[in-house]
Amino acid sequence: MDQARTILGIDPGTNILGFGVIRTCGRKAEYVDMGVLDMHKDKDPYQKLRQIYETVTEVCRNYQPDIVALESPFYGKNAQVILKLGRAQGAAMIAAMEYGVDVVEYAPRKAKEAITGNGAASKEQVSVMIQKTLGVSLDDKFLDATDALAIALCHHYQSTNPLVSKAKGASGWEAFLKENPGRIK
Numbered sequence: 001m002d003q004a005r006t007i008l009g010i011d012p013g014t015n016i017l018g019f020g021v022i023r024t025c026g027r028k029a030e031y032v033d034m035g036v037l038d039m040h041k042d043k044d045p046y047q048k049l050r051q052i053y054e055t056v057t058e059v060c061r062n063y064q065p066d067i068v069a070l071e072s073p074f075y076g077k078n079a080q081v082i083l084k085l086g087r088a089q090g091a092a093m094i095a096a097m098e099y100g101v102d103v104v105e106y107a108p109r110k111a112k113e114a115i116t117g118n119g120a121a122s123k124e125q126v127s128v129m130i131q132k133t134l135g136v137s138l139d140d141k142f143l144d145a146t147d148a149l150a151i152a153l154c155h156h157y158q159s160t161n162p163l164v165s166k167a168k169g170a171s172g173w174e175a176f177l178k179e180n181p182g183r184i185k
Helices: 045-063 079-098 108-116 123-134 140-160 172-179
Strands: 005-011 016-025 028-038 067-071 102-106
Touching: 005 045, 005 140, 016 045, 016 140, 028 045, 028 123, 028 140, 045 079, 067 079, 067 140, 079 102, 102 108, 102 140, 108 123, 108 140, 123 140
Parallel strands: 005 067, 067 102
Antiparallel strands: 005 016, 016 028
């Protein structure tokens, strides 16, 4: 029998952090909650990191996730933006790990592709598919939160897909060899 799991998805940002919580059992996923932390008014970058840490800690305390799936920073032309996003992601990671929850990362394109079939989908397209998949109606003002739900669902799909390697850190032939040591002669 499949075990129920709670997955917390996080779309980290320096102005808005989105989070989404789903519960899964087998291949089924259901919506639990989502929200955003709006930090536009706070100009102190270190205070923003504290807010991210405290918010993720509180969400972990409230929902006791089995795993946290984070959107990884994407390549951009401005190195300062990537640095700031990395710091935001790091604050969220530390909060989850201090709470005792494992963390996984997914690229934005991978999550979009898992949800919509198109790695270049817009936030609005992701939101529509999240609503259809989870059977909920969501306000478009929460697009960062629906991105976080997409990250959580992406992890769910990856962890329940029999075609995805279960060997940690392995891919391709390396994964096959780790999973099938008796087939090597």
